[in-house]
Amino acid sequence: MRALVVREVGAPLRVEEIELPAPGPGEVRVGIRAAGVCHSDLSMVNGTLAPSYPLALGHEAAGVVTEVGAGVSRVTPGAHVVLNWAPPCRNCWYCGHGEPWLCAGLGSPSTPRGRTEAGEPLHVTLGLGALAEEVVVPENAVIPVPAALPFEAAALLGCAVLTGVGAVRRTATVAPGESVAVIGLGGVGLSVVGAARAAGADPVLAVDVSPAKAGLAIAAGATHFLLADDKLSRSVRERTDGRGVDHAFECVGRGSTIRTAWRSARRGGQVTVVGMGAKDDLVPLSALEIFHSARTLRSSVYGSSDPDRDLPELARAVLDGTLDLAPLITDRTTLDGAAEAFDRMARGEGARTLVLPGPQS
Incomplete structure (x- = not known):
């Protein structure tokens, strides 16, 4: 064979x-x-x-x-x-x-x-x-x-689907009306987008470095597509009354995008890492911002x-x-x-x- x-x-x-x-x-x-x-x-x-x-x-x-x-x-x-x-x-x-x-x-x-x-x-x-x-x-x-x-x-x-849907339903337990950002729009990320929309999340902000992913994001259920650039945090806050999202899902598996997800979440929000990264790829977080932001950071293993x-x-x-x-x-x-x-x-x-x-x- x-x-x-x-x-x-x-x-x-x-x-x-x-x-x-x-x-x-x-x-x-x-x-x-x-x-x-x-x-x-x-x-x-x-x-x-x-x-x-x-x-x-x-x-x-x-x-x-x-x-x-x-x-x-x-x-x-x-x-x-x-x-x-x-x-x-x-x-x-x-x-x-x-x-x-x-x-x-x-x-x-x-x-x-x-x-x-x-x-x-x-x-x-x-x-x-x-x-x-x-x-x-x-x-x-x-x-x-x-x-x-x-x-x-x-x-x-x-x-892809078991991981993405599980991250929304079982790890983060997204509720109707909560705001969501999804960073990284491969198969898993698009599954997260669809599951978040099905859970009643609004808005659902889909984020990627490639403009070509916009159509895929909207088809999967995103309310907005945002480019992952140096204006991303501002773009997220403009669509969430200045706060940031209730839930940020990182679906890439890199320290830099975990940091982006962290910055996209509101104070008291949840950051769920779905992507699997390298053991030497570190995420810089200060002790003060961990305390001040009151955010929750966790991973979702197999949803x-x-x-x-x-x-x-x-x-x-x-x-x-x-x-x-x-x-x-x-x-x-x-x-x-x-x-x-x-x-x-x-x-x-x-x-x-x-x-x-x-x-x-």
């Missing part, structure tokens, strides 16, 4: 033949039908994260179960599933206290699984390596969804969501028409075009590119 592989930090991305093991006890094989190109995958390529190489990329995907190992009870062959890149153990302290997104068993950016065509040990991104024709994963890493759910929508639910609980709910919303994911998809390509999709993402172009390695029916 084929997969998109990177061999070292900054190396070219290439589609390679790889070999995966047969599903063992408690494992399933999934034929991938759609996979999103996510910024976390780019972090594996550019060194923001430190996985092992060679590495099969991809973690946001949906497909069809083709084979199951001994003892699997969650799914049977033919089931349509979304992949879960952070399956909780259900046994640790965090899982037992209702925080499965912080499960003690999670955290490694790559997992050894399979071999390259030359026989080298292969690693897969976040236990999945889903920019591929097939994956072999533990059964708790798949979530069954209705067969009527399009694979493109199902793939997005597994990361503070329990995928087994929340993803089926989102799938139902797509099917009944109350959740429209069309504004998130700006490009579609084959596995052979996936490397170019990474280049577009690195340049800040578009929202989500979907890679379609297999049939869509």
